Amino acid sequence: MNHDAKLQFYARVDEKAAELPWYVREYINKKQRTLSPATLLNYCHDFIIFFDWLVAEGYFKGSRRDVPLDVLETLTVQQIEDFLLFLQFRLDNAKLTINRKISALKSLFHYLQNVAETPDLKPYLYRNAMAKVEFNPVKEDQETIAQKMSGKILWDEEYEQFREFVASGYGELFKDNKKLFNFHQRNRERDTAIVSLILGSGLRLSEIVGLDIDDLDLVKYSARVIRKGNKEQYVFFSEQAMRDLQDYLAVRKTKYRLDDKIKALFVSSPIGPKGTTRRLTPRAIEKMVEKYAKAFGKPALSVHKLRHSFATRYHAENNDVPKLRRQLGHSSIQTTMIYTHLTNDELKKAVDKMDQ
Incomplete structure (x- = not known):
């Protein structure tokens, strides 16, 4: 920022x-x-x-x-x-x-x-x-917290299914509703980039809101964020998030009628007689995710649950708690350990299926 x-x-x-x-x-x-x-x-x-x-x-x-x-x-x-x-x-x-x-x-x-x-x-x-x-x-013990969380996050193929739903599925679902369809068409690149960036980095809501254009390093696939305690850190994001960010950046200036003075990465649609744009607020992003989550059939999904989804997937694929802790910006490694309980539960389910 x-x-x-x-x-x-x-x-x-x-x-x-x-x-x-x-x-x-x-x-x-x-x-x-x-x-x-x-x-x-x-x-x-x-x-x-x-x-x-x-x-x-x-x-x-x-x-x-x-x-x-x-x-x-x-x-x-x-x-x-x-x-x-x-x-x-x-x-x-x-x-x-x-x-x-x-x-x-x-x-x-x-x-x-x-x-x-x-x-x-x-x-x-x-x-x-x-x-x-x-x-x-x-x-609560970490296993209890993990159990409560497990049904509210994305698993396996749901990651890409939800991203695709934001990118195009929502528009198809409401193609007969002109108002919803047009609003989706106007903001789908932006909304996809936001969801993809959280799923591909685990950034917090406040960190997403605070991002400026200049905070992105499109060569190193990283973003400069201000974490809790006003600590500056460079956080990596996925290749898919990079592609979705590039799609959004290609239309950001024209779709939102921006001049070079506006450095906020994620902005609102022009409103008012003068067509004013501004940085998206935390509540606006929360409502946007809630809208897609409800239409997707997973209403408990939220911005924070997208962050949990990233962390769970990262741990399952890499099994490196110290690196995950740094990626998420946790001050205590105990906070990060909850994702080991989530993935262990999934392993148990996989083993149980062998007897079926």
């Missing part, structure tokens, strides 16, 4: 932060040195939900942006537990999602109590109820 693209991403963070109290904006600004813009944007969304809940529950009569620090200081552990129940039963958040929101709030409250200082060197908060809140227990 080049400098201009980073500035645009941080502009979205600033836009959301502007909807929050001053001390949260200060926290977000401080964290820009250590957290990725994608993480900060997620934090902003989590904070907006929390402060909206405070106002809705009557803990402050006013706007979300004006919630004072003393409201946070007087919150009880039970009140925060009520918020977590709201997330679980009213918003239908999964335990892992709730844990992410707890983590964001713990980080904010820790900053307000232990890092931030008033002009007379006093903390913003003396009391921190979030420090007493525990995460949801969601620990």
